[in-house]
Amino acid sequence: xxxxxxxxxxxxxxxxxxxxxxxxxxxxxxxxxxxxxxxxxxxxxxxxxxxxxxxxxxxxxxxxxxxxxxxxxxxxxxxxxxxxxxxxxxxxxxxxxxxxxxxxxxxxxxxxxxxxxxxxxxxxxxxxxxxxxxxxxxxxxxxxxxxxxxxxxxxxxxxxxxxxxxxxxxxxxxxxxxxxxxxxxxxxxxxxxxxxxxxxxxxxxxxxxxxxxxxxxxxxxxxxxxxxxxxxxxxxxxxxxxxxxxxxxxxxxxxxxxxxxxxxxxxxxxxxxxxxxxxxxxxxxxxxxxxxxxxxxxxxxxxxxxxxxxxxxxxxxxxxxxxxxxxxxxxxxxxxxxxxxxxxxxxxx
Amino acid sequence: xxxxxxxxxxxxxxxxxxxxxxxxxxxxxxxxxxxxxxxxxxxxxxxxxxxxxxxxxxxxxxxxxxxxxxxxxxxxxxxxxxxxxxxxxxxxxxxxxxxxxxxxxxxxxxxxxxxxxxxxxxxxxxxxxxxxxxxxxxxxxxxxxxxxxxxxxxxxxxxxxxxxxxxxxxxxxxxxxxxxxxxxxxxxxxxxxxxxxxxxxxxxxxxxxxxxxxxxxxxxxxxxxxxxxxxxxxxxxxxxxxxxxxxxxxxxxxx
Ligand SMILES: Cc1ncc(C[n+]2csc(CCOP(=O)(O)OP(=O)(O)O)c2C)c(N)n1
Ligand code: SF4
Ligand SMILES: [Mg+2]
Numbered sequence: 001x002x003x004x005x006x007x008x009x010x011x012x013x014x015x016x017x018x019x020x021x022x023x024x025x026x027x028x029x030x031x032x033x034x035x036x037x038x039x040x041x042x043x044x045x046x047x048x049x050x051x052x053x054x055x056x057x058x059x060x061x062x063x064x065x066x067x068x069x070x071x072x073x074x075x076x077x078x079x080x081x082x083x084x085x086x087x088x089x090x091x092x093x094x095x096x097x098x099x100x101x102x103x104x105x106x107x108x109x110x111x112x113x114x115x116x117x118x119x120x121x122x123x124x125x126x127x128x129x130x131x132x133x134x135x136x137x138x139x140x141x142x143x144x145x146x147x148x149x150x151x152x153x154x155x156x157x158x159x160x161x162x163x164x165x166x167x168x169x170x171x172x173x174x175x176x177x178x179x180x181x182x183x184x185x186x187x188x189x190x191x192x193x194x195x196x197x198x199x200x201x202x203x204x205x206x207x208x209x210x211x212x213x214x215x216x217x218x219x220x221x222x223x224x225x226x227x228x229x230x231x232x233x234x235x236x237x238x239x240x241x242x243x244x245x246x247x248x249x250x251x252x253x254x255x256x257x258x259x260x261x262x263x264x265x266x267x268x269x270x271x272x273x274x275x276x277x278x279x280x281x282x283x284x285x286x287x288x289x290x291x292x293x294x295x296x297x298x299x300x301x302x303x304x305x306x307x308x309x310x311x312x313x314x315x316x317x318x319x320x321x322x323x324x325x326x327x328x329x330x331x332x333x334x335x336x337x338x339x340x341x342x343x344x345x346x347x348x349x
Numbered sequence: 350x351x352x353x354x355x356x357x358x359x360x361x362x363x364x365x366x367x368x369x370x371x372x373x374x375x376x377x378x379x380x381x382x383x384x385x386x387x388x389x390x391x392x393x394x395x396x397x398x399x400x401x402x403x404x405x406x407x408x409x410x411x412x413x414x415x416x417x418x419x420x421x422x423x424x425x426x427x428x429x430x431x432x433x434x435x436x437x438x439x440x441x442x443x444x445x446x447x448x449x450x451x452x453x454x455x456x457x458x459x460x461x462x463x464x465x466x467x468x469x470x471x472x473x474x475x476x477x478x479x480x481x482x483x484x485x486x487x488x489x490x491x492x493x494x495x496x497x498x499x500x501x502x503x504x505x506x507x508x509x510x511x512x513x514x515x516x517x518x519x520x521x522x523x524x525x526x527x528x529x530x531x532x533x534x535x536x537x538x539x540x541x542x543x544x545x546x547x548x549x550x551x552x553x554x555x556x557x558x559x560x561x562x563x564x565x566x567x568x569x570x571x572x573x574x575x576x577x578x579x580x581x582x583x584x585x586x587x588x589x590x591x592x593x594x595x596x597x598x599x600x601x602x603x604x
Contacts, residue, residue, distance in 0.1 A: 024433055050432045055458035059425040062418065062455075066429025069416050070396070070437075074429065092419050196414040196430070198437055200393035206408040208399075208417035 002182035009173045010035035012144045012180050013103055016151035017075050018043060019185050022101070024050045024074040026063040028082060031115045032171035033105040036077045057082040061089035061102070068098045069207045071195030073155050077103035079171070080121050081112060087130035090164055094134035094224070095209025097194075099158035102136075103151070103167040105174035108332035116332025117171030117255055122309035125168050126282045133221050135228050136164045137235060138282040140253040144178035150280075156188040161231055168282060170305065172255045172334070231284055238286035242268070243275030243293045248344050249322075250276045251290065251314050252303040256335060260303050263340035274344055282310070290317035297322050299347050303335050304328045359383035361392040363412045368403075372572025374562025375403055375471060377529045379410055381539040382440070382469065385546055386413070395438045396430050398423045402444035403477040403564075421452025424459035427466045438549055439466045446476045449485040449509050456515075463520030463554040467545045470511055470557065473564040474583060481567030485509045488582055493567070508586065512559050516592045522554040524593040528561035530579035534589075553596065561587055 007015065014036045017025070025040045037053070044051040050067075054060035060076045067074040078086060083104045093100050106121045108114040123129070126138050137157060141147040147169055154165035196207055211217040241261055243249055248267075250260040257278040267274045277293045279286050294300050300322050302314045307330045315324050327343050329335050358364060362383035369376040386392045395413040399405055401420035408415035418426040418441075427441040441459075448456050448470050459466065475493055476482040482495040486508045490499040500508075512526045523545055527538035538560055545556035561583050565575035 024429065026429065052428070052432065054425065055454050058422065059428075059455050059458065062422040062425035063429035063432070066398070066416065066418075066426035067433040068429070069426075070430050070433040072433045074433070088419050089422070092417075096417070196396050196416060197434065198394040198396065199412065199414050204412050204414050206415045206417070208408065208415075210405060210417055 002184055004179055004181045006177055007144060007180050008035055008175060008177050009144045009147050009169060010105070010175070011039050012148040013077070013151045013167065013169070014039035014043070016148040016183055017101065017155070018047065019183060020073065020152045020155035021185065022073045022075045022155065024064070024067040024072050025076070026052050026054050026060040026067070026074070027076050027078065028054050028057045028060050030079045030082045032107060032117070032174045033077050033079050033103065035174070036103065057085035058088060061086035064100050065089050065093050065096070065098055068100050069096070069196050071192040071197060075101040075103070077105070079105045079107045080109050083121060084124065084129070087124070090136060091130035091132050091134065092209050093164050094136070095132060096207045097162040098207060099162050100164045101151070101154045101158055101167070102164060103169065106168065106170040108330070114332050115171060117173065117305065117334070118330065118332050119170060119254060119256060119305040119309070120330060121168070122282065122304070122306060125166055134224060135231070135283050136166045137161070137231060138166045138168050140168045140280060140282050141173065142254050142257045142278065144173070144176065145180045147173060148180055149183050152183045152186065156186055157235060159190040161227055162194075163227070163231065168254070170255050235281060236284045236286045236289070237280035238289050239278040239280060240289070240293055241276040241278060243277055246273045246275035247298045248272070248274040248347060249294050249297050249300045250274060250303055250340065250344070251279070251300060251310070252276060253279050253282060253310065256303050256305050259335050259337055260340055262337045263344065266337065266341050267344055272344060272349070285313050285317070287313070287317040290314065291319065294318045294322050300324045301343060302326045303340055305334055306330050359387045361386040361395070361412055363410055365409065367410055368406060370566040372563055372565040372575050373403070374473060374529045374560065374564070377535060378469065378471060378538070378560050378562065379407065381535070381542050383411065384539065385543045388543070389546060389550070391438050391546070391550070394436065395440065396434065398427045398430070398439065398441045400443040400447040401478075402447050404442050404444060404471065405478070407442055421447050421450070422455055423447065423452065424455040424464070424466070424468065428459055428462070428464050431464060431466050438546060440546070441466055441468045443468065443470055444477065445470070445472050445474065445484040445486040449511055457518070460515045460521050460555050460557065461518050463522065465549055465552060465554050467549050468555070468557045469542065470559045471562045472511070472559055472587065473562045474508070475564050475567045477564045477567055488586065510587060512557065512592045515557055520555060521557060521593055522595045523548050523556035525557075525591045526559040526561070526587060526589050528579055528584065528589055530561065530563065530576040548596070559587075
């Protein structure tokens with residue numbers, strides 16, 4: 001068992017990346033994720049690894065692209081406006097099939113917004129946000145422990161599928177301190193015959209996303225589609241919290257799910273059977289599991305720290321078979337346990 | 350008696366047709382880089398960063414490991430590669446739109462960090478690939494698709510001199526401007542490129558070679574007129590020479 005320590009979310013994520021064998025970290029400062037950079041700046045030189053403060057998020061993510069293309073484990077982290085800038089590289093990384101890990105500690109938006117935790121980047125991060133037909137694998141941790149565990153896992157999964165794995169946290173998770181058992185290194189490693197290491201003893205190889213010749217890009221897109229199907233088949237993660245006997249299902253991810261769990265405990269004390277369905281991967285989304293969890297229930301309530309972005313995926317999963325309600329707080333607001341409880345009580349028994 | 354081979358295709362260049370137009374400078378510079386890699390025995394340790402621009406397909410012509418960077422980001426991609434593989438020879442090959450417009454920040458900061466990479470900058474005073482729009486290096490009065498009445502410097506500013514700009518920074522190790530409009534200059538250009546690559550092998554840091562280059566197609570001229578235009582119009586504004594050479598300390602300022 002790893003050491004049990006009290007860590008800020010940002011620090012836990014950084015340490016987990018180091019445990020995962022991240023040797024190259026590039027980033028540009030932005031609140032509320034600065035502790036990740038500070039942690040890396042302190043630790044990486046001592047481990048003989050590379051920390052570099054880039055001139056922008058655009059550059060940072062392209063540095064990740066370049067480093068990872070040579071076969072090393074590379075990462076960047078940022079928060080919402082910075083992730084918007086990294087989207088350019090996301091698309092190239094997807095097209096060129098380079099494994100990369102990115103952390104987004106979401107803050108309020110649009111624009112400069114504020115520096116409070118928020119969930120306003122679901123559309124940008126889960127549905128795309130950059131050009132072309134592609135997916136990033138998106139993990140949504142809700143505790144510091146899970147943040148550490150998923151950050152470690154992200155490196156393995158990114159390598160396995162040659163995909164970008166995104167940790168979608170928020171400012172509250174980033175800044176909150178919780179006890180956490182540092183994960184053990186998984187030891188998982190994938191061969192990288194595609195890595196650019198110099199054409200010594202083999203043919204020269206190219207990492208690129210441009211495919212101009214007639215039909216060639218379509219073939220590549222189909223190849224990506226196959227890969228995405230494999231990810232959908234194997235990598236879906238979710239938590240079913242007291243849904244089985246429930247009449248009401250709350251659907252929430254990350255910080256919002258913690259509020260929902262507290263509300264469920266209170267509701268159950270009052271004899272109202274509620275449960276929380278918590279997607280842990282946002283892409284691939286646990287459509288089937290949610291559909292099954294919601295079947296035959298009286299109501300589904302989606303709770304988000306936004307105006308309702310995951311809501312569409314919940315509706316897709318439930319397919320109109322159960323009424324879907326929404327409760328959201330944008331701009332750094334967090335739904336209160338009272339609010340959630342009252343909303344469910346308003347449905348009657 | 351076997352014939353003496355006077356000229357051959359460098360091993361580092363593939364035996365394929367290129368898409369470059371007649372009279373274009375890109376192909377000449379490819380050949381020079383290829384010859385240098387051969388002579389330095391570096392083909393197998395080279396990591397080439399191709400830009401977005403007419404040079405994007407460079408990886409089809411060089412027989413080396415290569416990556417394609419997003420438009421303007423080649424120096425950042427090269428930084429990531431070099432930081433990950435310090436023993437490799439990393440070359441960032443870029444056009445003027447790539448290096449001085451969309452990628453200005455990446456250019457200046459890679460130079461300012463003194464990244465141990467070699468940047469080859471093809472200045473053809475135009476956006477070649479997209480069909481001839483104004484570049485940051487387009488000459489005053491030059492007609493392009495987006496300056497149909499000639500570049501008006503009071504409206505869109507003056508052409509940017511990359512070597513002079515980078516020469517204000519402390520870190521760069523070597524900065525030189527060359528041209529490929531005629532044979533003597535092509536030979537000089539090769540020497541400069543060789544020098545810049547050797548600096549990297551020696552761990553000296555950032556080397557920058559600007560190459561004045563022809564784009565007859567988008568200048569709307571024939572190949573010879575294009576070469577003459579480099580000499581007569583570009584060279585007076587973009588003087589050739591070594592701007593920085595920390596190696597010899599004798600950075601002979603431009604004549
Ligand atoms: C983000 C982005 N913006 C615009 C383009 C379109 N584009 C392709 S090449 C190019 C200009 C290239 O000019 P330059 O760098 O001077 O290279 P040249 O073709 O002249 O060698 C542009 C604007 C692009 N590919 N990506
Ligand atoms: S358009 Fe210009 S830069 Fe591009 S290949 Fe033709 S001559 Fe060369
Ligand atoms: Mg150009």
